[in-house]
Amino acid sequence: MKQLSLPLDFTNSHSQEATWFQEILEALKIKDKSVFPDKFGLSIRQWLDKQNYAPIKTLSLFSGGGGLDIAFHDAGFDIVQMVELEDKYVKTLEKNSISGKWLENSQPICIDIKDFFPSTDLQVDFIIGGPPCQSFSAAGRRAAGVSGTNDSRGTLFKEYVRLLKKLQPKGFLFENVYGIIGSQKGKDWQAIQDAFKNAGYKIYFRILDAADYGVPQHRERLFIVGLKEGNYLFPYPTHGPDSPGQEPLITAKDALIKVDTSESIEEGINGKYGHLLNDIPPGLNYSFYTEEMGHPNPVFSWRSKFSDFLYKADPKMPVRTIKAQGGQYTGPFSWENRKFTIAELKRLQTIPDAYEIVGNRQVCIEQIGNSVPPQLGRILALSILDSVMAVALPFPMHYLPENKQLGFRRRKRQLTKIYAQKAKERIIFLNKNPKSILIKKGATKEQVVRYLSDDFTWSKHQLSQSTKINIEYELNDNCWVIIAQSAEIQENQNEFVIDVLPCWGNENWVLETDKVKLCAKQLDIHLFTALWKAFEEKLLEITGMADLVQLSGYYQYSPKITGIMNFEGELKADILWRILQSSVRGIGVAKQLSASELASLWGVAPKNIFSYLQSLRSIGYEVRNHNTNSQIPQGKYLIPYAFPTLTPRSVQLRKTLGNINE
Known part of the structure; x- marks a missing residue:
């Protein structure tokens, strides 16, 4: 397949003049750009250790696996205490806080922040952290809005404010998803701003993309910096078209150079949809298998899944956001059609190789996905060190004017067009090499026995608390007839029939038949459910489509199918x-x-x-x-x-x- 070249403004071509990032590396005497975030952090720390400056005592809240703590520790902040509720994450903090480890001399505390009352002798200059973001997340928006402060997790910022009032640090850095701004039509965002201001802090905020700061991952988050005194400007990106000198973005492939290969790699993706990953072009997701993308055999309905479902990373670009939670098909997956290892995910998040994350694979992914990428955190910490704490750095800092707009959203739209073209080229190839799924002319008849359980398991084998269903299929190019009856009773008359047809205007009805008839021999609720299950089973078998939801379309859009249910005779039920x-x-x-x-x-x-x-x-x-x-x-x-x-x-x-x- 022909490779597409990206527009010049997207590949970040720049002049021969040194970029700001190159100036930083030169000042820190870093010559090898491979694994540069680790060397960056160590070099900054070593340089600061040689300087004569007072430690900036810092309290970390909602510490998770320690992403912000790594960043601020590297930038010379003394993390005196780290407050975290989850014991499984505290184990990681403890592991890395012992002598000789990355966060040595820090003190992890496993406690609910609502029960955290610092001792009277605790004095800190700065507070960092961001409360759990699920109540403001994309998942919340997808489920009919954002719960925001209506969710108990959305009010945890009040505990943050309580500790600001109690400890009165010079400033703080607060991180969260950008959905917080639109939560409850802006009411929550206004309440959060007012709370910080009432605590005595002037606040500054921006939405930043981690890829603009040397992270091989697109990750948009809201950052708030609050100060008792003085003013603050956010630092310019170190990478990308908005950076001084336009340093190229760090690609996923570059980030994985010399990565630890000792971890066993699970080949392929198992399960119902795992095989679909192979044909997806790098950079795309499940939407490759939709009618809207032009796929010859659609499996999914448009926008029926989250964007990370079957998402395959593009080695030539930063990956999309790494999620803390997800299922079997949650990406990013490697362009080698496999899961990324934990070592690789750490690189993509810029967590140091030497930083040990404790727990099984899922617990490790949670900590990686929930953390602020340390390299982004380091640049923010250095800006605070320079402009707030007046520590002279060995390289210049460049600051964004207050009204300066960053272009990562516009570039995201450009990237969408590029990947749509990649999908088109791949689909042209598939159309030239079709995998036939059509029913041959004439009728196909089949009788099977299935079992329907109380938890809606649909099985070929009898299970506990399951109902036996006899299914008869008669499929042809005019109609699919699916008949269900309980036990061994052979009835001649249908008690009810459901006609399933494409909605008016749905020209891409994927079934090679005019309609589907679901027929029940008894007026039995179990048969109603069983008929839809039997239809779904045959839909998957013949078309490869995932389920009935994909045939109908995601519910927030107009349905692609309609149903008409009729009863035989007068209904007395x-x-x-x-x-x-x-x-x-x-x-x-x-x-x-x-x-x-x-x-x-x-x-x-x-x-x-x-x-x-x-x-x-x-x-x-x-x-x-x-x-x-x-x-x-x-x-x-x-x-x-x-x-x-x-x-x-x-x-x-x-x-x-x-x-x-x-």
Whole structure:
């Protein structure tokens, strides 16, 4: 495949004049740029140790695995105490605080910050740290808004403010996700600013991308610097088009030069979707397998997954943000179609090779993904050392004018276009070498037995507390007919039929048939769920598409399929069947609605809505409310899809709607 060249303004071509970054390396006598963050930190520390200056006593809050602590320690700040709630992270801090280790002489404290009351003799000049960010994160925004300070984690900044008032340091550095600015339509951000100002601090803030400061990773975060006295400007980027001299960004491949190779590397990615990684061009993710990207055999619906799902790193660019939490398919994955090792992830986060992270693989990834990249932290710490603490450095510092706009968002849009072109070229290749998934002309018949469990496991084998279902498939290019009945009863008449068709305007209906008929021989709730499971199983088998959600599309967009449910003869059954009939048609689905609104749509009494919603969950429908997703307002309910979607792996399966009064 032809390699694309990036525009000049993106590859950071620059003149022969020395860049600011090169000036820093020269001053620190660093000649080899490989593993430069480690050498940078050590060289700064060694130079400062030779100077005659008073230690800057610093308190670290929400220390995690120690990313900011590494940075500020390297820049001459004396980290006297590190406060962290999670014992598994404190073990890392303890390991690296003993004599001869990176954070030697620091004191980790495992305690909830709400219970942390420093002794009266503790005096500090500076405080660093950022509270947990999940309540302001992209995951929160995706789930219908950002919970922000409505979430207990979103109020931890108040404990930060309490300690500022108690200890009265000269200043502080606070880090968080930039979603904090838009949380609750800006109300939370205003409350946070007011709280810091009321504690006696003038605040300065910017959203920065770590890649602009020598980190081989794009990671946008909000930084707040608060000062009792004086003024502050954020430092210019050391790398990228916005940097003095335009030093090139550090690529993922360059960051991994001479990395430790002793850790065993797991070949490939296992599981249902692991094989898909091989065809994804470096820099792209699951969206490569979508209709919108032009894939000949779409597997996923547009924006139905998080951006790190099956994300493969591009060796010629910094990687996307490393996440602390994720599933089996959460990237970044190596361009070699495998998981990155812990040693490699540390390099991509600029955590020193010699810094020991304690715990199993997942615990290590949590600490890496939650930390501030030390190289970004070092530049910020040096700016504070220079402009606030008046320590003369051996190289000049360059500061951003207050109104100077950085260009990383614009460059991100440019990069999106470049990767779209890469996907297009790869898809042209696949179209020339298609993998046929089409049903041949004529009918395909099959009879199978499946078992449906209470946790919505769909299995070929009998499990405890499972219901036996007989399934009959008759598939042709006019219609897929899927028939279900319980046990061994052979009924001639269908009790209900669900017609599934592409919505008007959906020209890319991936099934090589006009419609799908789901037929039940008994009026049995288990059969309703089983028919959708059987349809999903065949959808995956024939098309490779991940699940019914991908066929229909992510619920925040217009659905690509519609369902029509009809009953044979006069229905003499519970009203729940009428609600199912409405839901299949999309009535009351994909919108946040109150009980009275749902009652009006379904023609039932509002007082019974909660009971019916519980019944829908028992059938396999995902039903959300404030109790399951705090971003949803009290009194509102959300049924994302017109069909049951719960599986044994569903997060929602482990949540409850609470009770009618919650």
